[in-house]
Amino acid sequence: AQKITQTQPGMFVQEKEAVTLDCTYDTSDPSYGLFWYKQPSSGEMIFLIYQGSYDQQNATEGRYSLNFQKARKSANLVISASQLGDSAMYFCAMREGGNFNKFYFGSGTKLNVKP
């Protein structure tokens, strides 16, 4: 079974609007971490935000927030006030358990921000 599922291969959003990128995960381990990375066309992978399985509050980092719904096993990324520079590929990833080596990526969502 897929550990991380991103069902939106591509999305469009108007500049200055908010957008939600979906991510669901699958694990039976009670301890895990969820990550979002941004990959612009230049290729580098940029760490955006982290949510731990025991965190009580949704993570926020500037214009990025993570809508963490543990019962649904979803960890959607919300980008507020989209900017043209947000156009990129976005990957959801999960570290499973306390084993920092087990790191799984989703297939990514390509976000296009329209002026």
Place this chain on the structure above:
Amino acid sequence: AAGVIQSPRHLIKEKRETATLKCYPIPRHDTVYWYQQGPGQDPQFLISFYEKMQSDKGSIPDRFSAQQFSDYHSELNMSSLELGDSALYFCASSRSQGPTYEQYFGPGTRLTVT
């Protein structure tokens, strides 16, 4: 802040040649990971090292080998290159002291095999 350094950034090789990719992790990061990302694909985990020892192995072909040195830098050695090895190769590093263990990625090495 210091980031993960990878060299070279671009590499062109012919089939059956060998290639060596280098990775210098963020200072005080003790874990290094290698990923392969084909065109339009998500990163596929190849191998990881913790404190200079191999800690986990993913979908790394037998033609590839890697190691982590005493200064924590790592090298990925690729032999008998095939056209299908053309990809972006990422190195990432993290600290084993938690709680988040987020991986910080280098800029990648784009390998083209002709």
